[in-house]
Amino acid sequence: QVVDGRQLKLLDELANEKARFEKLLEQYGEDLKRCKEFGDYDAWEESSGFVNELYDGLQAAKETVVDFNEREAVFKMALSEYPAIDSVEKELDPCFRLWNMIAEFNTNQKEWMSGSFLSIDAPKVETDVIDWFKSSGKMAKLLEDEYPRASECASKLREVTGDFRKFLPIMVALATPALKQRHWNQLSDLLGVKPAIEPSDDLTLEELLEWGVADYIEEIEEISVHAGKQFGLEKQLAQMKSDWQPLEFEVKDYRTTGTSIIGGVDEITALLDEHIVKVQTMRGSPFSRGIKEECEGWQNQLIYGQDMLDEWIKTQRTWMYLQPIFDSEDIMRQLPTEARRFNEVDKIYRKILAEAKENPQFMSLAAEDKGYKAKFASANEKLDKVQKGLNDYLEVKRKYFPRFFFLSNDELLEILSQTKDPQAVQPHLGKAFEGINKVKFESDLKISALLAAKG
DSSP states (O other): OHHHHHHHHHHHHHHHHHHHHHHHHHHHHHHHHHHHHOOOGGGHHHHHHHHHHHHHHHHHHHHHHHHHHHHHHHTTOOOOOOHHHHHHHHHHHHHHHHHHHHHHHHHHHHHHHHSOGGGOOHHHHHHHHHHHHHHHHHHHHHHTTTOHHHHHHHHHHHHHHHHHGGGHHHHHHHSSTTOOHHHHHHHHHHHTOSSOOOOOTTOOHHHHHHTTGGGGHHHHHHHHHHHHHHHHHHHHHHHHHHHHTTOBOEEEEOTTSSSEEEEOHHHHHHHHHHHHHHHHHHHTSTTOGGGHHHHHHHHHHHHHHHHHHHHHHHHHHHHHHHTTTTTSHHHHHHOHHHHHHHHHHHHHHHHHHHHHHHOOBHHHHTOGGGOHHHHHHHHHHHHHHHHHHHHHHHHHHHHHSGGGGGSOHHHHHHHHTTTTOGGGGGGGHHHHSTTEEEEEEOTTSOEEEEEESOO
16 A cells, blocks of 8 residues: 555656646747747847747757656556657747857857957858858748748848858958968058058957958959968978978997997988978979078078088998098008098097987988088098098008909908908918918918918
């Protein structure tokens, strides 16, 4: 009996709620009739608010029906249906769409006219206004028979959106980040506005219209097109500079020299070639006038970087060849002038490579104020003299002992760099003397026998 009593109480509550709900649906039906009679376009705020409130009520009613059905299922009752909800929603739909379109346009129009002009998303405004213009025309015909007053409001919306469309070219042309102060100066001269218009957050469409922009649509579009082309070049230039940020040398320790060499130059070289061509093409564009100096500066930077890299690679290649040679005290003693020059280069090379190891970013190293191009060019001049002196030295040795002509420079240098060790000649005897493979040294380093290649 206790359980039965509790169930009866719950059933009574459900019945009372359903009764109140049915009265609410009757009210929604009356509200729908009122919505159909809305015909004052200027009262759009009140009308749209009422329509949206009714729409929200219908959505809540659907949730209430779900709740009723869940409770009815518990008691194994037939599930209640309320087709009136869908019916009212269907009849409300054209009014709902119409008044929301009207509200959106009027709300946005105020912001577009008196709000910050530069904050306007012109492409979106253009899309929305054209959509409202087309949709309102279709809706005017759709509502003409059943909702004549609403149809008149739809026609009014088409009229005002049609009037507003003439401002779209102005918004698309001028509400863009492509326009710089120089372009606003051109516009100001065209309109006769002094002082020149400044593209600040305080600038509004109303002000521009007061200055007569609507009378110069073609001229304004021409200024905008040029600005857009220039802006595209500016973005290309900015992207090129951005591409260089992650590019670094691979700085690797070189043997046991206590210094390093650079690698990873192929990607850098390829990008230098590509960007030099790009910036040259940009400079040839008729729209590059506004960024002429920046383009020239960037081109000079790239060319300087390319020249510096060429000098650097040349220095490194020669240094790697000469370093083990002048690591020999014998060679240092026999070629004092060349040794001094090599040491001067070696000191500069090690200093620059230490800086590169600390910060391997290419563009940082290619900054003109570091002067690396001149330093490497000077180093290469000295290294050329070192190599010439070295070759002359080897030529003298070959003339003194013609058998040395059978040996390469590296082989001859290996012997000359170890003059205190007579046995250093052993690996090269076969090339210098036909038929001799090696010689036999006694403990006092005198040669006691010649050994043939065979037996």
